[in-house]
Amino acid sequence: MKRKLVLLLCALFIASAVPAKAADLFLLGFAGYDYEDPDANDPDADGSTYLEVGDGYRAVGVITSFGATLLPYVDQGTNEYTFHIYDLAVIQHDWDAPNQFVSVLFANNGRIRYYEDSIGGGTAHNYGTNPPNGTAPSTFTDGAIILGGDVDNFALFYDYLGAQGGFSGQMTLDEGTLLTYISPAQRGGWLIGGLAGRPNESVPEGYDNQISGEARIPDATPTRTKSWGAVKSLYR
Amino acid sequence: MKRKIGVAMLVALTALTSLASGALAQCTTGMLIKWDENAFSYETNYNSSTFISSAGSQLNVVGKVSVFCQMLTGLDASDPTKEYTFLFTGLTSAGTVGPTAIAGGSTRWTTNYGSGQFFIYEDSSPDAPNPAAMPANPPNGTVPANYTDGTVILSGNIVNFSTTITRFSTGTYATSFRGDFAFTGGTMFALVGPEFGLLTGAWCANDDAAPGVLGLCDLSNGYSSHPNGKFDQPATPAQTSTWGAIKQLYR
Numbered sequence: 444m445k446r447k448l449v450l451l452l453c454a455l456f457i458a459s460a461v462p463a464k465a466a467d468l469f470l471l472g473f474a475g476y477d478y479e480d481p482d483a484n485d486p487d488a489d490g491s492t493y494l495e496v497g498d499g500y501r502a503v504g505v506i507t508s509f510g511a512t513l514l515p516y517v518d519q520g521t522n523e524y525t526f527h528i529y530d531l532a533v534i535q536h537d538w539d540a541p542n543q544f545v546s547v548l549f550a551n552n553g554r555i556r557y558y559e560d561s562i563g564g565g566t567a568h569n570y571g572t573n574p575p576n577g578t579a580p581s582t583f584t585d586g587a588i589i590l591g592g593d594v595d596n597f598a599l600f601y602d603y604l605g606a607q608g609g610f611s612g613q614m615t616l617d618e619g620t621l622l623t624y625i626s627p628a629q630r631g632g633w634l635i636g637g638l639a640g641r642p643n644e645s646v647p648e649g650y651d652n653q654i655s656g657e658a659r660i661p662d663a664t665p666t667r668t669k670s671w672g673a674v675k676s677l678y679r
Numbered sequence: 680m681k682r683k684i685g686v687a688m689l690v691a692l693t694a695l696t697s698l699a700s701g702a703l704a705q706c707t708t709g710m711l712i713k714w715d716e717n718a719f720s721y722e723t724n725y726n727s728s729t730f731i732s733s734a735g736s737q738l739n740v741v742g743k744v745s746v747f748c749q750m751l752t753g754l755d756a757s758d759p760t761k762e763y764t765f766l767f768t769g770l771t772s773a774g775t776v777g778p779t780a781i782a783g784g785s786t787r788w789t790t791n792y793g794s795g796q797f798f799i800y801e802d803s804s805p806d807a808p809n810p811a812a813m814p815a816n817p818p819n820g821t822v823p824a825n826y827t828d829g830t831v832i833l834s835g836n837i838v839n840f841s842t843t844i845t846r847f848s849t850g851t852y853a854t855s856f857r858g859d860f861a862f863t864g865g866t867m868f869a870l871v872g873p874e875f876g877l878l879t880g881a882w883c884a885n886d887d888a889a890p891g892v893l894g895l896c897d898l899s900n901g902y903s904s905h906p907n908g909k910f911d912q913p914a915t916p917a918q919t920s921t922w923g924a925i926k927q928l929y930r
Contacts, residue, residue, distance in 0.1 A: 457816055467810065467897060472715025472745060472907060474707050505707045508745035519757070522705040535848075537783025543790045546785040546847055562704055570708055596893060600845040600853055605789060605853070609853035609881055611894035633893055637855040637881035637908060638890045645709025645872055645911055655880035662811075 457557040466589070468510060470632060471557070473526050475504015476584075476650040477638070478574045490545030490603055491538045500531040500549065500599065502636075502654055504581040505568060506557060512629075512660070516609040516621050517589070523560045525568050530554045543603035549571055553594035555614055555634065555658075560586030579605030590619035594634070601638060601652075608638035614658060625660065632660035706748035711876065712763070712799070712910040717772030718742030718809040720882075720904045721817045722772065727903060728790040730844050734774030738792055738840075739817075740767035740906060741826040743807050744799070749912065750870045754801075754832075762805035764826040770795035772842055778843075781815040784848030792840040797860060802829030816901035833865035842882045842904070854882040856906060869913075880908020 464483040480501050484492035494500060506524035509517050510545060517524065524538065531553035537546050560566065566585055569578035593615045601608030636656025640646065646653055687697045705713075724736035728814035732738070744763040747754040753781060756763050770792040777788030782825040808814055816822045840858030847853070883905040886895035 469716035474710055474713055474909060476708070488868050505705055507705045507707075507710075507713045507909070512714055515685045517707055535783070536883060537781070537785065542779065542781055542787070542788060544785075546781060546783050546845065548849065549849065568707070595848065596851060598687045598849060598851055598853060598894075600785065600787075600843075600847070602787070602789070602843050602845075602855075605843055605857060606843050607841070607844065607855040607857040607879065609843070609855040609894075611851055613893060634879045635853070635883050635894060635896075635907070637879060639855075639857055639877060639879035639911070641920075643911075647708065653709065653879055653911065655713070655878075657881070657907045674760035 451507060459645050464586045468662050470512060470514060471659040472507045472511050472657040473504050474507050475502055476570060476646060477502040477652050477654055478546065478650045480575055490543065490601060493545055493551050493601065494533050494536055494547045494599065496536050503526040503580050504654060510631040512625060513621055516624055517528045521562055521622065523562055523565065525558045525560065527580050527584050528553060528555045531594065546600045547598065549597040553597055555594055556591040557589050558586045559589045560582060570647045570650065573645055588619045589621045592615055592616040601640065606640055608652065610636045626663060629660045629663060632658055634658050694816055694858055709911045710748045710909050711912040712744055712750060712835045713746045714742045715745045717807060718906050719902045720814055720906060721902050725903045727885040730884060730888060731775045732790045733856060734772060736772040738770040739823060760803065761804050762807055763799060764802060764807055764822060765797060765799045766803045766823050766827050767797045767837060773812065774828045786846045788844040790842050794836060795840065797835055797837055798827065798831050798863065799833040800827060800829040801832045813832055813899040813902060815899045831865050832867040833862055833871065835860055835862040837878065844884050850892065852892060854884055854894065856882040856908065860910060874907040874912055876910060876912035878908060878910060880906055882906050
């Protein structure tokens with residue numbers, strides 16, 4: 444009996460060691476560009492100085508689509524929807540020179556905010572060059588905050604051989620005019636994003652990568668579709 | 680002939696002048712075509728518990744466009760009477776390299792694919808499946824069939840397509856894909872011309888290997904990933920490439 448209890452506790456500990464998510468729903472999709480701020484060494488000759496410990500990660504861009512949860516409350520015909528990711532400080536930086544690969548971990552309590560700005564009366568987003576500058580992030584952070592949240596367990600990699608990378612992080616929504624339309628049980632969501640760096644003619648001078656990604660939230664009635672093999676493997 | 684060119688230009692101009700302002704607001708620098716919620720990949724020989732794509736495995740990606748930008752802003756992806764869907768096909772896996780241990784405790788899986796094709800469809804009878812309940816084990820009665828009905832408005836070639844899956848030392852994951860594309864055909868080819876650009880985005884791999892873990896996606900059986908990405912085309916296309924790669928795009 445004691446052995447079973449110990450095994451159960453061990454299983455619970457292992458399960459809780461890795462940030463987990465429930466069955467999920469698409470909240471919104473986004474695209475934009477990222478940059479380092481603060482940045483101890485710029486430009487980066489390779490991954491040895493990209494997102495060093497103490498550097499900060501930021502991203503700005505537009506929301507490209509909304510999922511069913513928010514779609515009734517937004518109007519993409521009359522408003523521009525933008526985002527800003529900030530307050531992410533590097534706490535671990537590992538550069539693998541032979542594999543030309545960098546992996547980076549960030550301190551908790553970063554932040555993401557999504558904004559609504561009138562197309563007619565507001566200011567259109569403008570990346571400019573070498574951010575932060577006169578238009579970035581300011582033209583991405585004007586207007587009303589429709590949603591915002593705390594970002595934890597954020598991690599990022601970049602593969603210099605493949606000229607691509609990605610990130611993921613947990614997002615806990617806690618502010619904004621549309622927060623009321625997301626039930627408290629669904630406010631603990633997550634972010635995923637893909638990165639495409641140079642050679643890439645689209646990336647404005649001073650930015651690092653193009654971003655394409657999305658935010659997801661837990662399903663209100665979570666169900667997961669899995670094969671029997673996958674289910675059985677959970678209990679082995 | 681001149682009359683045909685004139686008519687084609689008129690059609691193109693009409694499409695451009697019927698701009699959807701919403702689409703412009705959703706557009707950003709470099710973005711030509713974006714997809715978000717509704718996109719999924721599957722392969723003929725992929726193990727979702729190990730992230731291993733066997734050499735020779737055939738990759739297909741189906742999806743639904745979220746927004747058109749630049750010279751395609753005349754197309755309204757939010758029009759409820761239509762849907763714009765796509766298929767990437769003919770991408771042959773060179774075999775996954777990995778798991779590769781990375782300094783610092785991360786692990787990487789990289790897969791390169793041989794050249795393939797893409798097709799973008801306009802369908803006046805929207806019938807793409809609900810992305811929250813994708814029919815299992817494609818190909819099936821719905822996938823890819825309901826993504827490939829309608830008129831091919833754009834088509835082309837894909838080269839240098841590759842995916843990367845990374846497990847961090849913390850146990851969470853992040854993913855990506857990247858490739859090059861070139862337009863070669865379709866009824867709206869005149870709008871874009873023989874330009875080439877990047878295919879980029881996140882490649883949220885099926886979470887069978889670690890159910891529920893941050894950075895992977897809970898997908899129906901038989902799907903290898905949920906990509907979120909875009910066709911990118913710089914305002915002044917000038918991409919660094921090799922002659923070999925460029926020639927391959929137009930073959």
